[in-house]
Every structure is written in structure tokens, then in C-alpha cells.
Amino acid sequence: MADFDLVIVGTGSANSIPGPEFDDWSIAIVERETFGGTCLNVGCIPSKMLVYAADVADTIATAGDYGIAASFDSADWPAIRDRVFGRIDPIASGGRDYRFGAECPNITVFEGDARFVSDRRLAVRMGDGSTESVSGRHVVLGAGARAFVPPYRGLGTVPFHTSDTVMRLDSLPESMIVLGGGYIACELGYVFSALGTNVTVVNRGERLLRTEDDDVSAAFTTAAQRHFDLRLGATVTSVRGGAATGSTVRGGAAISDAVRGGAAEFVYAADGSPSAQGNSYTVEFDRGGRAEAVSADVLLVTTGRVPNGDQLALDLAGVDDDDGRVLTDEYYRTSAPGVWAFGDLSSETQLKHLANAQVRALRHNLLVAEGQADGPMRTVREDLVPHAVFSHPQVASVGLTERDARAAGLPISVANKPFGHTAYGWAMEDTASFAKLIAHAETRELLGAHIIGPQASTLIQQLIQGMSFGQTVDQMAHDQFYIHPALTEVIENALLEL
Numbered sequence: 339m340a341d342f343d344l345v346i347v348g349t350g351s352a353n354s355i356p357g358p359e360f361d362d363w364s365i366a367i368v369e370r371e372t373f374g375g376t377c378l379n380v381g382c383i384p385s386k387m388l389v390y391a392a393d394v395a396d397t398i399a400t401a402g403d404y405g406i407a408a409s410f411d412s413a414d415w416p417a418i419r420d421r422v423f424g425r426i427d428p429i430a431s432g433g434r435d436y437r438f439g440a441e442c443p444n445i446t447v448f449e450g451d452a453r454f455v456s457d458r459r460l461a462v463r464m465g466d467g468s469t470e471s472v473s474g475r476h477v478v479l480g481a482g483a484r485a486f487v488p489p490y491r492g493l494g495t496v497p498f499h500t501s502d503t504v505m506r507l508d509s510l511p512e513s514m515i516v517l518g519g520g521y522i523a524c525e526l527g528y529v530f531s532a533l534g535t536n537v538t539v540v541n542r543g544e545r546l547l548r549t550e551d552d553d554v555s556a557a558f559t560t561a562a563q564r565h566f567d568l569r570l571g572a573t574v575t576s577v578r579g580g581a582a583t584g585s586t587v588r589g590g591a592a593i594s595d596a597v598r599g600g601a602a603e604f605v606y607a608a609d610g611s612p613s614a615q616g617n618s619y620t621v622e623f624d625r626g627g628r629a630e631a632v633s634a635d636v637l638l639v640t641t642g643r644v645p646n647g648d649q650l651a652l653d654l655a656g657v658d659d660d661d662g663r664v665l666t667d668e669y670y671r672t673s674a675p676g677v678w679a680f681g682d683l684s685s686e687t688q689l690k691h692l693a694n695a696q697v698r699a700l701r702h703n704l705l706v707a708e709g710q711a712d713g714p715m716r717t718v719r720e721d722l723v724p725h726a727v728f729s730h731p732q733v734a735s736v737g738l739t740e741r742d743a744r745a746a747g748l749p750i751s752v753a754n755k756p757f758g759h760t761a762y763g764w765a766m767e768d769t770a771s772f773a774k775l776i777a778h779a780e781t782r783e784l785l786g787a788h789i790i791g792p793q794a795s796t797l798i799q800q801l802i803q804g805m806s807f808g809q810t811v812d813q814m815a816h817d818q819f820y821i822h823p824a825l826t827e828v829i830e831n832a833l834l835e836l
Contacts, residue, residue, distance in 0.1 A: 340446070342366045344704070345460065345474030347452050347650075350375020351681055351693040352480030353433065355701045356445060359710065364444055366472045368462055370451040373434040376482050376682070377690040378426060380502045385525055387422040388505060389728045392532035396730060399532075403767055413533040415510035423506065448472065452481075454655035458676050476676050476704060479657075479664060480697070481650060483682035486642040488517070492577040496619060498637040501526060511535050513634035515621050516566075517574065519546040523640040524562065524729040531565040532730070538567040538632045540574065540621055547727060551739040551788040553754065553774055558790060561731050561770055569632065572623040579619030579637065645683045668717040670700045678704070685720075692723050724802050726795035731771060734794035736802050737786035740776050749779040753835035757791050760831065761823035766792065773797070773832045775811070782810035797829055811836045 343363040346352050353373070356365055372379045391413075401408040437447050450464040452472075459473040485500035487493065499507075501522050512535065516527045519541030531537040539546070545559045546568075562568065619637040623630055648662035656674040658665045663686070664679040666672050672679050680700050681693035695718045705711035724736035743750050757763035757771035771791020777784050787801040804814040815833035820826050 339471040340366065340473075342446070342472060342474045343476065345458070345472055345477045346480065347460070347478065348375060348480035348482055348681075348683075349373045349433070349437075350377060350480055350482055351690070351697040352478055353437075354694075354697060355478060355704070356442070357701070359701075359705055361444060364446075366446050366448060366474065367437060368448045368450065368452045368460070368472070369434075370449070372430050373437070374426075374430040375480075379430055380505070382690050384422050384426055384505050385501070385522075385529070386728050387425075388418065388529045389525060391418050391421075392529045393730070395532045413510060415507070415533065418533070419506065451649075453649070453651040454657070455651070457655055457674065459655075474676070476678065476707070477655075478700065478704075479647075479650065479672075479677065479679040479683055480681050480693075481646045481683050483643040483645045483688055485639065486644045487639060488574070488641050490517075490574045490577050493639070496577055496579045496637065497617075498577075498619075498639045500639050504636070504638050507636070511635040514538070514636045514638055515540060515619060515632055515634040516638045516640060517541075517621065518640035518642070519543055519548065519570075520640065520642060521547065521725075521727045521729075522643075523638075524558070524727055526638065526640065528565055528729045535636075536567070536634070537565065538569060538634060540569045540572045540623055540632065542572060542574075544571045546570075547733065550727075550733060550735060551774060551786070552741055553772075554733060554735070554788045554790045557770060557772070558727075558729075558731065558733060561790075562729075565730065567632075569623065569625065569630065572625050572630070574621060574623045575629075576622045577619065577637070578622075579617060579633075643682070643688060647683055669703050669715040670696060670717075671703075687720065687723055687725075689723060689725055692718070692720065719806075722802065722805050724798060726798075728795070731791050732794040733788075733790050734798040735786070735788045736798060737784070737805060738776060739786055739788065740774070743776050743785055748785065750785065751777045751779045751836050753777075753832045755828050755832040755835060757825065757828050760825065760827040762825040763828065768792070773828050775801070775832045775836055777811045777836045782812055783808070784811050784814065793825065797826060800826070800829065 342365060345366045346355055347368045349369040377383060395410050398408050398410040437445055448462045448470055450462040452460045452462045455461045458477050462470045462472060464470060485502060510533060514530050514535050514537050516523050516537060516539045524546055527537045527539055545555045546562055547555045547558050618633055620631055620633045645663040647659045647664045652659050657677055658673040664672055664684040666679050666684050670678045670680045678700055680696040682688040685692060699716035699718055702711055703715040706713045706715050722736055727733040740752055754772055754774045757768040774788045776786040784805050787798055789798050811833050820830040
């Protein structure tokens, strides 16, 4: 049994809490998988490194549009994969080694699965099967989220992939079924499609990226037909194919609990990870009252992510939750004194840049609570948290959609400017991309910005800044220069229209 000043559960953004200000605190860090959390190991960073490779392949494949004779012949998937994880895995290992090292004499690392047993006390089931008991004057929960597994008939008997595992495939599959139509489906589906896999997307809704602005969602769905065989409005009735054995894949990312206990054979690569070849999966679904089915070598489930609160025995510590999402106040305090939470575990918006901002505020609030920093406590403004989808085309958004603004009864003005109305858009031969802005018709403030097209995630940044500093659309349009003929002129044109 060990008592600490601070117990931290999770090593994503929470790993940045210990700093010089906490040198006189005794700290326990609990991690059950791989140091660095979702973003580093199975999320933002590896997926975007793969997207970049996919973009290069797509650029080659479409070079003929610009009078360039080039052809994309094939992709060396192991080389692409190893470039990504050859960089990421050492960072994760280095982070772990640092916390175990002499540089962190006040920190004790517990590699295991933590669950509450009482107020601010947790039992940690270690990798060797033993159990350690740890408690803290403060406990910070940064345990993140995991892939959601829908209760489709037969899914629990096959070794499907999620975003946690598919990026480490041993070889590039000839065909893939993607279940879902959100950002993970659209990003990873695009990666494999651009590199040569035949990708079929089976989605319950009639459009992809349905939470985006309606115009963006519709445009993306149309554009995605170039990359995917789209089966929209599909209600999955069954899944069948290869079966699971409960093995884990490289990097410590385990096959979902839902697939463990299968009975049939499954092909594994030499390193013990599921192979892309030698298996066949069939997904049966209903569309408009008609039964359909598709088959492929690999099944990728991307139907969302759920917070890990249901795995922490929160009730034993008096921590309130909403179906696994830990509830906090604006300062990241839970209902249990001394217990704090942030990030994907507690936020309705699961984004790394939001978690990073929250943890900066939370670490200050910990010091305030102990009288080691001046108040007041800090919080993060979350109404202007932007996001991007790194697919093809790219999508970026901040603030209200037109749908939400009208539902709120706000008086709005809307501008929608195509990339093709700028000189740089002409150079790109772009006929589909656009920037859509929603402004309050009376106050002139920008309520929302939605961009679909090349470099959307970069183009939106100046609008995020303008909104954050309270500029009107008129100030954003007129009080700065826009380089001609840069692509940023599409933003200028949309602002001028408002």
C-alpha cells in the first residue's frame, strides 16, 4: 500500500502535469498500455503521417490533370508503416524510460489497470498479475477513450480491426470493409484506398461526416465516391468471417475485448499481429428494405469512441458519470473531493488540442488548491474549439453550423465561396472546394466557419484567431492584407461577401 500527494491515471496529456512546480510532491503515474496515450500511439500522429503518404500517392495518381505524365503503381506498405512507427515507438518508449529514470525521483510508475476501491484509493492490477494499492491526496483521471464496438450479430466472433490496430497491419489488404462514416472512417479509409486497397464504406446514415455543416457533409459525401464504394443508409444485420483468438498486436494495442473467445482459425503475421491476407469477411445489411452483402479481406470498425469511465469503478469513489463519461465542473473537479478529470474521459469533444489546454488549466488548479499558486482557478473556453478531418478532401470547422445557428433562432448571414473563384484555385483546377462562413447579422461577429478542400486545417486558423479575439467579420476582411494570389484569398472573398 502506497500513499502519494498525486495519483495520475493515464499518460496522454496527463503526463505533462509533473513539472518543476511539483518537485516536492510524491507522484504516482498509472498506465495500462503504452506511454503517450491515444494521440501518439494509435490516433492523431500515426494516422496523419499515413494520410500524408496517401496524399502523395493521390497527387501522383492525378498528375495527368495538370499535364504531368506520371503513374502510381504500388505502395510499399511495410516501409510506409515502419517509417511511421519507427519514429513513434521510440518516443513512447523514451517517455516511459524518462519517468522510470533518475530525472524523476519523486515519481513512481505503476504499469497496470487501475480501478477505484474507495475515496481516492485505487487498486492497480499489474502486468504480472499482482495488485498494488495506491492513494492520493489528489487523483487526476486522464484515462481517455476507446473504440466503440456496436452490437452487430456475429461481430464478436471475428477478429476485426479498429483504429488501434489497423495502422500496424503486416501487409496492405486487397480489399477492406469500413463500418462507419465519421472522421476515423473517412481518414483511415482514404489512406488504404489511396495506397491501393479497394475500400467499401458501410454507413447507417445517408451522408458521411454527418455532424459537419450540411453543405460540407453533402459535398464530402459526393467527393468520397472517388475513393470508396459507398453503401449508405445501411442497417447492418450480421457479420461473418475469420475468427479471433484474443491475441494482441504490436505496440501493445489489444484486439477489442468484444472479439475475444472466438473459435475459428485466423492468419497471423510472424510478429503475432493479425495479417491482412488469408481471411475473408462478409457484412450483411439492409438498405431500403433490400438485403445486400459485401466481402473483403479486412474488416475495420470505426463507429465512434467511448470514454473509459465505465472501467474505473467510479461509484466506489463517489465520482459521478454519464454512461462512462466522467462529469466535472468548469475547473475539472469531479463530484468526489480531490478527484479531477479531463480530456476524452470527461469531454463531449474528444480532441487532443482540447485535452492539452484543459490539462494546462488543471495543473494550475491543483497548485491553487494546495496554496502553491495564486487564484483564481482556470478553465478553457470550449465554444470555439476547432477540429479538422484529414481525408480527401480535407475538412475544418469551428463554431456553429448553419443548422445549429438557425435552430437557435439567431439572425445570420451566410457566405459560401468556392476555391475556384481565386487565382490559386484556378491553378489547382479546383471545382468542388469552398469556404462557408456564418455571421451574426446584427453584431457582425463570426459564429461559424466551415472549409472543405486542400489545406482546410491551415486556412481556418486565421478565422479561429479572429473569433477568439472578438473581431467582427468586417475587421477580419478589411484590417489586414491578404497575399495575392495565395489560397487565403478564398477566406478574404467569403468575409467580403458577409
